Amino acid sequence: MTAPIKPEHKRLTSRLHGCHRASDIAGLMRTARDSNRLDGVLWAAAVQRMSAVEKRGNTEAVRQGWELLMAMSETHLVTLGHRELAVIAVAIAKSKHAKGKERFLEEVLQMALIPKSExxxxxxxxxxxxxxxxxxxxxxxxxLFEAAAGAVGNSPGLCNSRDVSQLLWAFGRASHSQLGLDVLENLAKEHVSSQFLPSFGDHDMAASVWAIAVLASQRSLEEKSRRFIWELAAHATARSSEFSPQGLSMLLWGTATLLSRGVDMPSAALTTACGPQIVALASKFTPQGAANILWSLSTMAKIDHEKAAGEMLSFEELSARMLPGQHAVMEALLDRILKKIFECNGQDIANSLWAVANTSHLGPSAVMLFDQITQNPDVVPVHLFSAQECANSLWALARSRWKGDPHLLVLRIASRMEALNEWDEQSLSTAVWALAVLGHRHAALPLLANSRLELHHLRTFPATSMCMLAWTCGMLNIQGYPVPGLVVALQSRVQDLSISQLAV
Known part of the structure; x- marks a missing residue:
């Protein structure tokens, strides 16, 4: 147990809560130190308070305040209990101006993991x-993550909703996926109940869905985990009006990602329920948040409709069968992207264009977005595009219903592609296909020539990417490299190809 707080220390702690600037906190801590009234509890409270007020103060004063507090850590860190260490860890993680916070946090974590009988x-x-x-x-x-996974395995019933969301999010964010999936399975066995789900806040629900989507990329979810995530998403549907822009983005991205990996999700009900809230909050979305939802909506719409129809749908059929209100949602988000165009990164642009093309949506905001970035490519950071962002943007230009001239933007993207050395199979096949469709043979041929597509490499291609590459080589009338190796690779996998893939 932490030692009881002395009356004079209690008074200083009360004064600390009245400090609204970093300089005030630093001054109070110097006074406490010089008068021998500074203990670990007061120091921990000062760290927490500094993190809370740092946005309000002068940046230099904040940095100096953090330097003072960190200099005191050697004396006081060893005196703290688990509660204070956890409080300090969260405060440091939230800080934007604590220089050397990674090293300091490592010390806090090490101290927390040291067994202490008291x-x-x-x-x-x-x-x-x-x-x-x-x-x-x-x-x-x-x-730390091994200890957390072990604790959950021993007592999953002790977790409340905030513990669940924090743990799942942390395991997903820190890429401890295998341990994270074990944690999920233990939690799912204990917490799939109508009594537990209402205790989740909107952020807890969104963070949990996002995290499970990240974790599920490593291995298939067990049945109880699938039931847990379905029930959680269904519960979120009934409370859609509570979500913030960030929460909506995380919730829908996670749902779309899980659906794309074969996990059953109440996606149609969720997107319909969230639509009014997205439109109402459209002006508050970050570019990334808006673009992520655009990607999510188009992904879910295509999967849901293809599943319902039992066949591939044309773009026109998909657009006609979009959920009620979804066109209005897409227009609101695209309008937000337009207003924040200079803040968009490559992924924001590529996701937005891809969503428009993937759903065949062509409202006024969609047209304006295509017009603006094709007529003036300088408004987007093409020079920073990744291979995937180049490929997806070109695909969108080739497949959308937009009728403008993409020539300037295609040239800019092609120039960027010349500087990229690392291409994954899907991005490469998509990019050369789109360049061929857009009539830029001169850009597609060098990309293929420099891609080093040996037979052992071609055999690793997904079937769809391989067929797309074969179609492109035929369209470009390529008879040499990489066609011979591509033919051998296709012949070795012909039994695995679908009718639609063979038709290509």
């Missing part, structure tokens, strides 16, 4: 806070 074992609550802090600061902290 403090007992770390509780799941404290482990969740510490794990969240480590993941937020991009620390791997394997011993």
């Amino acid at each position: 403090h007992g074992l770390l509780s799941i609550r404290h482990l969740a806070n510490l794990s969240w802090a480590a993941a937020s600061t991009k620390l791997s902290a394997p011993k």
